[in-house]
């Protein structure tokens with residue numbers, strides 16, 4: 067697999083958000099991950115994606131792609147197509163740590179960019195979960211404030227993410243998975259994440275993380291524009 071890190075430039079400071087977003091888009095489109103970019107235009111076979119999913123993913127992510135909050139397994143239904151493809155490329159290239167996912171993706175049938183596109187397309191066609199694991203509700207107001215002030219510039223007002231920069235939807239997701247990933251990114255377990263973003267997330271304490279994850283875990287809606295969409 068060709069190694070070419072995806073950089074998402076990052077600037078702390080609300081005053082710079084507009085300029086910052088302009089920069090993110092310009093940089094990300096030049097430097098974005100090579101393997102994922104090669105995979106993205108491939109025509110998808112949803113039936114093949116469904117069989118791959120049933121054979122390899124079902125047992126952990128569930129028949130409906132809803133994952134399991136208690137086991138730290140994310141919802142995949144409703145996640146953005148481009149982001150899913152990039153994550154599969156990253157797991158396959160050890161740019162994102164996860165023993166469980168490395169074992170799965172090492173399977174010959176999943177070492178092909180075509181397989182990532184097929185399975186990701188299948189996932190975009192699944193119905194969204196009605197419920198996910200949520201937190202206690204004690205800090206959702208604090209979490210909403212943090213999200214609006216510090217995260218919307220990239221993840222969007224309603225947390226739907228952004229295709230152009232491979233930014234994930236944070237909706238339909240389990241509370242404990244969101245908490246874990248903020249910590250995992252801050253600890254450097256996702257090697258494709260810009261260092262500035264890592265440092266930024268290191269600045270958040272336990273109560274902030276609890277609040278923002280709890281707030282997000284209650285949001286619903288697809289990251290993708292519509293069924294069968296790969297945009």
Ligand code: HEC
Pocket residue numbers: 118119122123124125126127138139140141142145150153154163164166167170176185234246250
């Ligand atoms: C043995 C259990 C297991 C199996 C089987 C499994 N996964 Fe996962 N998956 C996980 C866990 C656990 C994580 C969270 C990893 C982490 O902590 O970063 C994950 C994370 C992911 C993510 C990242 C989601 C995000 O929001 O960033 C994607 C995409 C994914 N899996 C896709 C798949 C696909 C596609 C398959 C089948 C080809 C599959 N997984 C099979 C356990 C599994």
Ligand code: HEC
Pocket residue numbers: 074075076077140152212213216217218219220221231232233234235236244245247248256258259263278
């Ligand atoms: C500079 C843009 C940017 C900002 C600001 C930002 N993020 Fe992100 N975030 C990203 C990108 C890009 C990723 C995907 C990283 C990857 O590809 O591994 C991500 C990933 C995540 C994930 C993992 C999602 C998953 O499915 O695994 C969580 C959780 C998250 N961000 C929460 C937050 C929160 C909370 C804030 C505000 C405190 C925030 N982010 C601010 C760009 C940003």
